[in-house]
Amino acid sequence: MFTLKTAPARRLRRRAEEIAKPVTRWSIGHAIPRVALRAAARRGDLQGRLSVEASGGADLTGLFDEIRAHGAIATTRVGHVTTRHSACKEILTSDAFKTVRFVPDNPLLNRLVAWSASGLIHPIEPPSLLASEPPDHTRYRKLVTRVFTARAVEQLRHRTQAIADELLDGLDPANPVDLVESYCGLLPVTVISQILGVPPEERDKVLALGGAAAPSLDLGLPWKTFRTVEATLAEFDSWLTLHLEKLRANPGDNLLSKLIAAREDGVGLTERELKATAGLVLAAGFETTVNLLGNGIALLVRNPGQLEKLRANPELWSNVTDEVLRHDPPVLLTGRLCARDTEIDGKPIGRGAIVSTVLAGANRDPEIFDDPSAFDVERPNARDHVSFGAGRHYCLGASLARLEGEIGLRSIFERFPGLRLAGGARRRQTRILRGFETLPAALS
Numbered sequence: 001m002f003t004l005k006t007a008p009a010r011r012l013r014r015r016a017e018e019i020a021k022p023v024t025r026w027s028i029g030h031a032i033p034r035v036a037l038r039a040a041a042r043r044g045d046l047q048g049r050l051s052v053e054a055s056g057g058a059d060l061t062g063l064f065d066e067i068r069a070h071g072a073i074a075t076t077r078v079g080h081v082t083t084r085h086s087a088c089k090e091i092l093t094s095d096a097f098k099t100v101r102f103v104p105d106n107p108l109l110n111r112l113v114a115w116s117a118s119g120l121i122h123p124i125e126p127p128s129l130l131a132s133e134p135p136d137h138t139r140y141r142k143l144v145t146r147v148f149t150a151r152a153v154e155q156l157r158h159r160t161q162a163i164a165d166e167l168l169d170g171l172d173p174a175n176p177v178d179l180v181e182s183y184c185g186l187l188p189v190t191v192i193s194q195i196l197g198v199p200p201e202e203r204d205k206v207l208a209l210g211g212a213a214a215p216s217l218d219l220g221l222p223w224k225t226f227r228t229v230e231a232t233l234a235e236f237d238s239w240l241t242l243h244l245e246k247l248r249a250n251p252g253d254n255l256l257s258k259l260i261a262a263r264e265d266g267v268g269l270t271e272r273e274l275k276a277t278a279g280l281v282l283a284a285g286f287e288t289t290v291n292l293l294g295n296g297i298a299l300l301v302r303n304p305g306q307l308e309k310l311r312a313n314p315e316l317w318s319n320v321t322d323e324v325l326r327h328d329p330p331v332l333l334t335g336r337l338c339a340r341d342t343e344i345d346g347k348p349i350g351r352g353a354i355v356s357t358v359l360a361g362a363n364r365d366p367e368i369f370d371d372p373s374a375f376d377v378e379r380p381n382a383r384d385h386v387s388f389g390a391g392r393h394y395c396l397g398a399s400l401a402r403l404e405g406e407i408g409l410r411s412i413f414e415r416f417p418g419l420r421l422a423g424g425a426r427r428r429q430t431r432i433l434r435g436f437e438t439l440p441a442a443l444s
Contacts, residue, residue: 016427024116028109028225034220045071046076047356051220052175054332054434057427061373064361072345074380079354084362085368085386087344091336093358094392098133100337120233121275121281122403128276129396130284141146143269144277144396146258146437149347153399156194160404163190164198164411175443176422179412180294180439183213187408191400192281197247197254204238206282209236213279214287217331236403241274274301285397291406291428291435292321292328294397296409298439303432306377307413314410316377323400326363326385335388360434362386373383416443 023099040048046067055201064083067074072087074080082088083375091097126132129141161232167186172179189207198206212232215225244260256278262268269277284405300307300320317432338353349355362374363385388395413419422440429437 008441016277019444021116021118022227022230024112024228025118028113028116028220030219030221030226031223037078037220040076043077045076045078046074047076047081050081050333050356050358051431053068055220055429055431057429060332060360062365064358067358067361068365069328071347073347073349073355079356081356082344083358083365084345085362085365085384086278086356088359088362089390091112091355092334092386092389092393094342096338096340096342096349097336097355098339098394099131099315100335118230120230121237121272121279122233123276123280124214125272126276127273129242129278130280130393138267139264139267140273141392142397143262144259145263146264147255147262148396148400150399152255153403156191156400157403157407159194160187160191160407161411162406163348168411168415171416171443175414175440176440179291179297180436183412184290184293184408184436184439185286185292187406188286189406192285195255195281195285196243196278197252197256198243201350205239209239210282210286213283213423214290216283216429216432217287218432220431233279235242235366235435236279237275240278244271244274262422281397285400285432287293287435288330288397289401289408291433292405292437294403295328295330295434296320296324296405296426297412297419297441298421298436300409300413301419301441303375306375309377310410310413311417311436317406317410319382320409322379322382322385323375323377323379324405324409325387325401326369326379326382328434329363329385329387330378330433331387332360332434357386359386359389392440418444425429 005040008269032297037048037051041052042048046063050060050063050067053063069080073083075084085304105420122128127140129134132140146403158242164187167183167190171182177183179434186207189210190203192210193206194201195205209232213226213236215221216229216233219231247254247257247260249260257275260274275376300310310320320397333356337353338349338355339349342349344355363369366372367379368384369379388398388401420442422442424438424440425436428435
């Protein structure tokens, strides 16, 4: 009789937890930070304003300058923030700082975080390379970089060009087109499919997963988006479990197969680390490159004089990607947690403090870049941007992003020299990710 009474109670409790845990995860990880930042913005707080204004797709140049005017580090009610190039580089390379997401300083909230954890592999949670720290990060990255070498990426050049050509062949110049949907999104996800060894018949599925998982990199997600992201990550995990089994049984000539086989002193990556790497390639490699291509197309169309320079001197295309990354980077900022008392340019930073390094702001620092607000395809030091981060967390896919950016941008303007933007372009309403949600265009 006791068992009969408690079994329904257990089921009821499990059902209640199934409802309560995702609400708790969303509330602590997204709703609370969003409400707090909006309240701070209303008070004029620089960091609060940065978050709110970024989510509207506004030009943030004036705010970058305002933050920079406070010195190497601006201290706000929310935390510390910098748009100084030197300070960003120092923070990102210093072992006094480590990666961080939003972490509540309330013990009760921390217990709720632990209780509500989903257990899903997440692109910005350990063991992801974006979130792990030494010594795990050192071992993990060493294995991954043995596979994702510059030479391995360069070998993708011919295939990337073929993919771009195939996509452009499929566009009818007589019809208007949304470039995000028909080109900027399809190019990176097809390249990612090559890296992950995805068979052609499953690429549409990976495209859908990539697009749905990409917002996982952002902060302050609406409830509906958050639930879509979690469902997508769970679906990707299920698909990836089977996919890894297939690759182990029949390895292919792709980077994921090579990563499965990689060993250091006889030890390879764990199942979770392999999944985390694949998830990071999918989410980060998809979203950032979509934004890079969309932002680059918009900049070149809106700066016809720069496009003419490229037509007169095609060798400049190799510099275009870095100037796009500098001028309108796909990622606005990244955060770091101070692991010990330190100082940046004479400014004391206490242990436990969170510092936001505004990559897009550092890329507009006049101490590094002449006329930083200008888009200049001939800029000699465009590559000095910090859009790929710095130090041990420097973007693993930097060389691939440069390759895709160069090929993707050059190819579309060579194929459709009369390309022009149509009305209705819309920026993403995200706080950290910067790019276009839609980019309607006429091709001729």
